[in-house]
Amino acid sequence: MARRAEPVLTGPVRTCVGCRSRAARSDLLRIVVVDGELVPDVRRRMPGRGAHVHPDLACLDLAERRRAFPRALRVPGPLGLEWVRAHVQRIHGPNRDDGGLGRC
Incomplete structure (x- = not known):
């Protein structure tokens, strides 16, 4: 099975939990859980497991729906x-x- 050509990304690569596309870590927003609430980790330094999402309402809504x-x-x-x-x-x-399309 042939893989489709994807652009070569340099540096750390993460997957957006909303649209499931791979992107450079610097293009995504890291999210962590603090006391049952999702909190943006802008500096990427908060402890614990993180999830990454494009900083876009469309991806955020898609991640919430899924x-x-x-x-x-x-x-x-x-x-x-x-x-x-x-x-x-x-x-x-x-x-x-x-038009509500966002980045995804």
Whole structure:
């Protein structure tokens, strides 16, 4: 079975839990769990298991729909996304005009 050609990425590569595409670690936002809430780890230094997602509402919504965060972070039950959603909205601003498609 032939593999499809993917661009060669240099440096650390991670998979977005939303769209499942591989990207450079610097292009993704690391998410960790703190007291049952998902928290963005902007400096990538917080302890514990992390999940990576494109800093985009489309990927975030897709990851939430797929219940990808509890699975990737190996924690039971639903997790609150408020902190992460607020961080992503702050990055992109409220007047984003991409038709809701985002990066994915």
